[in-house]
Amino acid sequence: MKKTVSVAPMMDCTDKHEIYFLSLISKNIHLYTEMIVANAIIRGDKTKLLSFKKINNPVTLQVGGSDPRELAEACKISEDYGYKEINLNLGCPSKKVQKNKFGACLMQEPDLVAKCIEAMANASKLPITIKTRIGYNDVENFEFLKSFIQTTKDAGSKKFIIHARKALLKKLTPKENLNIPPLKYDFVYKLKDYFKDDEIIINGGVKTTEEIKKHLKIVDGVMIGRAIYHSPYFLADIEREIFKNENVPTRTEVMENLIPYIQEQTSKGIQLNHIMRHTVGLFHGQNGSKTWKQYLSKNMCIRDADLQKVNHIMDQVRKNNPVFLER
Secondary structure, eight states: OOOEEEEOOOTTTSSHHHHHHHHTTOSSOEEEOOOEEHHHHHHSOHHHHHOOOOOSSOEEEEEEOSOHHHHHHHHHHHGGGSOSEEEEEEOOOOHHHHHTTOGGGGGGOHHHHHHHHHHHHHHOSSOEEEEEEEEETTBOOHHHHHHHHHHHHHHTOOEEEEEEEEEOTTTSOHHHHTTSSOOOHHHHHHHHHHSTTSEEEEESSOOSHHHHHHHHTTSSEEEEOHHHHHOTTHHHHHHHHTSOOOOOOOHHHHHHHHHHHHHHHHHTTOOHHHHHGGGTTTTTTSTTHHHHHHHHHHHTSSTTOOHHHHHHHHHHHHTTOGGGOOO
16 A cells, blocks of 8 residues: 555645645645535535646545535535545534534534445545544544444545544634644554554644654554645655655745746636735745745735736745745
8 A cells, every 4th residue: 555645634725726836846745625515516616616727646625514415416526626536524623614514523423424425435436535533522532433433434435534633522722623632643553453454544743754754654644734834845855755756846946836827827817815825834944934924925915916026026036035045
């Protein structure tokens, strides 16, 4: 089984523009969309919601929902947009998501989850996968997790992404749920030991390539979220150290390669700030990082930004302005 590294689905972060931007840094990373609600796919602007510029990286659509018929229909609709698989969100703890009966609260209803996965698998030729947590509220024991994963497997899930924290559904905000419940990687390791022939992906708190290497000795893949969103060039380290790819573009080359995409998208009416907001962390840790962030915040992460401002700051980068020299 091929080992994988992926970027986690993150609400308001991993949209189609972020997916394309990250593909310019890494050839091997597996990318996930932010969660798109099944009902929105059925009733909304399908092209706007589902289309993305085709890239060589595998891209997975993550959906949210708890109605088997709606999820099945959303899977059918999404099938021809170029996704490699469809992932069901069983891990998001936000109150809004809970109110609509999506995400981590569904761990309380394994039978309903099974019906959802079965309907999705029957409706689509694409593999159906899940992303979930190790438990919820006071339920945090391996026997529950093992049983829950077995239920989803029997229903048709082909891969299991486990955020190694439980979800506290009533007490914490989504941000707190990413930090306060302790990470328990041993739960995921034991899960892989039990489901030896199944693809088990670990998620939660991974920040370095050394941590990735450690996890990959035990599980089949590592999923990383905030560490990549806040510092996207972390992907370059992953390319070199995990995938042994030395042909990685510099940060400047990444931005040069992004410009044609910016021109294409803005010509279609996409606002520049929808794209450029994802590049704020590109120079993280470099000389000039603060200057880059300040310039973007003032000039390009605003509603009426224009391409001329991209060209202005890129001129500074191209001229090897000392504040933009890469280490």
